[in-house]
């Protein structure tokens with residue numbers, strides 16, 4: 148059975164830097180509050196004249212293809228994780244396909260918020276293991292800034308979220324595994340396992356309500372679009388935080404247990420960049436070293452499905468990911484959904 152390896156990573160973030168200082172001039176907040184509670188110093192927000200989710204994804208894809216020594220024509224399937232597609236429908240996958248000048252290949256959108264990239268990676272992994280495709284493009288891309296309530300009323304979310312895109316090229320590679328699970332994982336390169344979860348009881352703890360199709364006809368019509376609150380991102384931050392710290396650790400341990408490994412085997416944990424305090428809590432609880440956890444939330448905020456591939460791409464470019472390293476990805480977010488992946492590079 149073939150295995151999947153990530154052979155190329157790329158990312159793109161919009162040019163416009165939004166500092167905490169700038170936000171404190173338009174809403175009632177301070178740099179100190181934001182840094183202390185979230186670790187975020189700045190984030191990137193799009194200029195609608197320049198960027199769309201699909202064109203940011205195309206820029207990230209071209210970087211990933213170049214690093215993988217591949218071209219657009221090598222891509223056989225696009226899996227696009229986003230909760231902020233350019234259109235309500237169709238999804239961003241087909242728009243990216245068009246941006247890349249490709250025709251006919253399948254494109255699938257995944258709507259699992261901050262866990263979306265790991266869900267997409269897991270789906271790509273299954274398609275590679277069955278032998279159906281050899282090169283799959285997996286994307287996480289988001290424009291959150293245009294859905295934020297950038298007023299004092301929305302300050303608990305306005306300061307957190309950012310825009311950007313990250314890309315990974317998954318390629319089929321031959322199985323070089325040994326006999327037992329433990330032996331096999333020490334030999335095999337690529338994605339060792341993925342672990343996906345959800346709990347819809349908490350769907351409204353972090354969500355954008357509209358344009359929701361379950362509204363009566365009279366409420367989905369144009370005059371309702373001026374009802375600003377339901378089109379904005381709403382989050383119960385305390386409850387999200389409490390669940391996140393538990394589920395992040397559960398799903399990381401699940402991945403380690405499934406492969407007969409311990410936290411000491413992890414070279415680099417790349418958590419979804421939700422909040423620096425969440426990453427630090429996990430690091431302390433799991434007794435990981437600073438060098439074992441990658442964070443870039445300081446510069447980009449929380450970019451939802453884009454955060455893990457942007458972080459992976461930067462970590463790789465900085466030389467923090469080398470051949471044979473054990474990389475753990477972990478995410479938690481709206482749904483609630485949570486997921487992990489263990490990768491031997």
Ligand SMILES: CC(C)(COP(=O)(O)OP(=O)(O)OC[C@H]1O[C@@H](n2cnc3c(N)ncnc32)[C@H](O)[C@@H]1OP(=O)(O)O)[C@@H](O)C(=O)NCCC(=O)NCCS
Nearest residue numbers: 176177180184261302303306384385387388421422479480
């Ligand atoms: C959002 C979050 C940073 C808020 O931090 P917190 O310590 O929980 O703060 P609270 O929500 O309890 O709010 C404390 C006070 O700060 C205020 N506050 C909220 N946002 C603020 C801001 N940007 N600037 C200043 N004050 C702010 C609140 O209004 C509240 O004031 P009050 O005590 O007068 O009512 C935090 O809950 C969090 O990070 N949660 C997880 C979010 C997350 O990871 N989401 C993504 C998941 S994928």
